[in-house]
Amino acid sequence: MSQKNRNIRIIPKLDIKNGLLIKGINLEGLRVLGDPYDFAKYYYECGADEICYVDNVATLYGTNDLNKFISRTAKDLFIPMTVGGGIRSVDDIKQILSFGADKVCLNSQIIKTPNIISKAKKIFGSSTLCAIVETVKIDSEYFISCSNGRDLVKKNPITWAKHLEDLGVGEIFLTSVNKEGLKSGFDINIIEKISSKLKIPVIAHGGAGNFEHIKKVIKNTNIDGVAISSLLHYSAAPYFIKNFHNTGNTHFLKTLKKEMIKINVIKNLKKFLKKNKINVRI
Amino acid sequence: MSEYKKIKVNIVNLGFNNTFSIFQAFKSLGCNVQLIDKINKNKTDLLVLPGVGSYAKGMNTLREKNFDNYIQDYASDNNNKILGVCLGMQLFFSESCEFGKTSGLNLIPGKVKKIPNKANKVPHIGWNTVKTSKNNDFFKNNDNHFYFVHSYYCEPKNKKLILSETNLEKLNFCSSVMKDNLIGVQFHPEKSSIAGKNLLTNILKNFI
Numbered sequence: 235m236s237q238k239n240r241n242i243r244i245i246p247k248l249d250i251k252n253g254l255l256i257k258g259i260n261l262e263g264l265r266v267l268g269d270p271y272d273f274a275k276y277y278y279e280c281g282a283d284e285i286c287y288v289d290n291v292a293t294l295y296g297t298n299d300l301n302k303f304i305s306r307t308a309k310d311l312f313i314p315m316t317v318g319g320g321i322r323s324v325d326d327i328k329q330i331l332s333f334g335a336d337k338v339c340l341n342s343q344i345i346k347t348p349n350i351i352s353k354a355k356k357i358f359g360s361s362t363l364c365a366i367v368e369t370v371k372i373d374s375e376y377f378i379s380c381s382n383g384r385d386l387v388k389k390n391p392i393t394w395a396k397h398l399e400d401l402g403v404g405e406i407f408l409t410s411v412n413k414e415g416l417k418s419g420f421d422i423n424i425i426e427k428i429s430s431k432l433k434i435p436v437i438a439h440g441g442a443g444n445f446e447h448i449k450k451v452i453k454n455t456n457i458d459g460v461a462i463s464s465l466l467h468y469s470a471a472p473y474f475i476k477n478f479h480n481t482g483n484t485h486f487l488k489t490l491k492k493e494m495i496k497i498n499v500i501k502n503l504k505k506f507l508k509k510n511k512i513n514v515r516i
Numbered sequence: 517m518s519e520y521k522k523i524k525v526n527i528v529n530l531g532f533n534n535t536f537s538i539f540q541a542f543k544s545l546g547c548n549v550q551l552i553d554k555i556n557k558n559k560t561d562l563l564v565l566p567g568v569g570s571y572a573k574g575m576n577t578l579r580e581k582n583f584d585n586y587i588q589d590y591a592s593d594n595n596n597k598i599l600g601v602c603l604g605m606q607l608f609f610s611e612s613c614e615f616g617k618t619s620g621l622n623l624i625p626g627k628v629k630k631i632p633n634k635a636n637k638v639p640h641i642g643w644n645t646v647k648t649s650k651n652n653d654f655f656k657n658n659d660n661h662f663y664f665v666h667s668y669y670c671e672p673k674n675k676k677l678i679l680s681e682t683n684l685e686k687l688n689f690c691s692s693v694m695k696d697n698l699i700g701v702q703f704h705p706e707k708s709s710i711a712g713k714n715l716l717t718n719i720l721k722n723f724i
Contacts, residue, residue: 237635237685243642278709283643283663309540314663314707334536336568336665336707356615359570359603361639361665404639404667433633435641458642515643515661 243459259415289319308334360404410440417443541706567602605700635685662703
């Protein structure tokens with residue numbers, strides 16, 4: 235399916251661990267960047283179309299730590315918010331939505347019990363349910379993973395994504411684990427295969443290093459949005475250094491120079507995309 | 517925003533949808549907002565039927581709480597204003613084809629239909645523009661980009677009730693509707709940044 239008048243969403247993705255915004259490389263080697271709320275609010279003011287929070291260690295430790303960020307964010311940001319990490323049941327979904335999230339994203343639990351989707355669909359509707367599909371490329375073969383790239387699952391991501399669509403998820407959040415955090419461009423091959431096969435929206439994530447990368451993945455695939463982390467967080471981080479909590483791996487942050495701040499990356503990106511005939515909200 | 521302080525807004529809480537955001541949106545405009553879980557006969561200036569969730573679940577919950585009769589009764593007095601958002605707008609209509617046929621509140625004659633997924637990705641998720649189809653003050657001073665999340669769209673029998681339309685591939689659908697004391701919007705003003713706030717402000721100014 236090719237959509238001529240696609241509207242592309244620019245979605246900052248914020249990974250959270252112990253209440254702090256973190257950023258890793260290939261979803262590992264985590265660096266602490268600051269208070270996620272500060273970043274989310276800043277991106278909202280810059281013109282982000284949506285905010286995505288994922289609690290990176292929720293699956294690992296069995297915690298649901300996001301609620302306070304959800305309500306704080308929903309109170310001040312009048313754009314949609316997707317929340318994921320550690321969602322195990324229909325009750326978890328209900329709780330997250332009641333705190334002010336608009337959509338939930340799931341991965342591990344769907345792999346364990348895919349019927350959670352059919353159950354949740356009847357209550358919340360498909361459009362509230364987003365599935366994360368993590369693709370992992372080994373040699374030339376693709377697999378999926380869960381728990382943020384920690385556990386490899388021997389399933390083909392194209393058939394898996396199609397299966398999720400049939401089960402009733404409303405959107406696919408497609409992360410290329412091999413590309414994540416490297417800022418070297420997207421894995422266009424797999425993104426194209428999945429986004430053109432599916433009839434539900436697909437968000438591409440993993441690899442955005444510059445505006446050209448983003449333009450290229452939009453022009454060469456049938457995605458509906460792009461999720462960005464490094465490209466945004468590293469330029470925003472020095473801006474919030476004063477509010478910053480001194481825990482975790484902060485060495486990196488201390489070495490960031492003020493000059494790294496690029497004023498309003500989101501707005502500049504949208505202007506660039508618009509100039510290249512891509513529909514975005516400005 | 518203190519000019520809206522005296523405006524009372526009651527939001528119907530069906531218990532499974534995101535009422536937090538719409539609550540915050542009216543609160544940020546200065547209104548006196550209340551979530552109502554059961555029928556509340558207190559006077560309100562605007563009753564809001566919010567969105568998200570499936571049609572059948574929405575209607576069943578309204579019926580369980582006896583809200584269906586209450587809203588139909590309430591709507592029969594033209595002085596009582598109701599705003600329906602997303603699923604809330606769809607519930608105003610006669611029937612939906614979501615999970616088989618489900619009857620709605622039947623306040624606006626018309627059907628709720630599935631967006632065909634031949635040419636479009638369904639659900640329709642994301643920002644889209646609205647084109648106002650007649651002179652109205654609700655979309656004034658706005659960039660008219662709104663946030664949509666839905667798989668179904670409303671088709672009013674009387675096309676004159678359409679306030680705005682939105683284009684998808686090979687489909688122009690009714691993105692907002694007005695009949696006497698009812699306004700329905702398919703998008704989420706509470707999630708549409710400044711454009712959404714402007715629209716809600718215009719509704720408070722020109723509808724109530």
